[in-house]
Amino acid sequence: MKVLHIADVHLTSRLDRSAREAERADHLLARLSDAVAAGAELVLIAGDLFETPFESETLTNRVFSALGALLVPVCLIAGNHDCACAGSSYRKASFPENVHFLDESNPTFETDAVTVYGISFTAPFEPRRMLSDYSVKDPQKLNILLFHGDLASESEYMPFTPKELADTGADYVALGHIHKRTEPKTEGKTTYAYAGIPDGRGFDELGEQGGWMLNLEKGKCTYEFFPMWGRQYIEQTVDLEGLTHTAACVDKIRATLSGRTEDAYKLRLRGRVLFPLSVTSIVKQLSDLYCVRCIDECNQEDPTQDFDDYSLVGLFAKMADEKIASATDETTKKTYAMARQFGLSALLEQPMKGVDEE
């Protein structure tokens, strides 16, 4: 049976993030359709689909009705962020027929082929060990458990151990809570994995995100990563060594990037540049990219190390560095640093054409 496992989408209707959030919801729903088109017969959402327990009805209705349109069964639980407390979105929702919210009052979803179990948060914290004494009813069947918590001996978020997972008798435990996906592991006869997040939301969630597409049979689990991101957050270093003007830096940056304009980039600019670098004008010339942040780390390494101390260039660099080091205020320091750049440029016979005005 082909199963898609995702978790921790953290959709929110918070106004300050609304544009990106609407886009994230659209994207998620489109990728879920893709997963079904790719053969997923069951979708598992292991908690924290929403950022808070009380998201707007506009958002929750939209998400639930789109899950309804997938037609295959969708099983979900509440995590600590979107806990099913009184008055919460999950308590108020009317779910489409194929969408199964699993909690204490509705603990399983069953078909001939599979039983899905789920445990939901009902408060933002739950330090109890919810899996001690928990076990599946029919060990002969294919059994899946949806669980949101910390793989830890103690935690405020449903702590568990691999042994506790194995003792449930579940064939696969679809985990949520940790935003970094983990390769499926096996303990006893139980396979378990965190799905991570389907789509990054900032530079603390870098790279390719998605979920696990699993092929589950009794006693056998194969899997592959199913990419789902709408935008990637990418952190990259760009070497601008020896460049003499902004346009050359912009060209170098473009040549270094993947060419995808829909991603968000945090660029660390490094190397010795031979003109006063302006991050503002570089960013301006990259405005076709969705988001670019540049961190100017140019001219920061030990500047004399590449020069022969006994050459004119080496002596000049050494002298300039001493001046910079002994400067008592920022303005003087900057002036010496610029003098060093201009001096080196002259000595290295690299003309200062296209020097940035800013």
Ligand SMILES: [Mn+2]
């Ligand atoms: Mn969580």
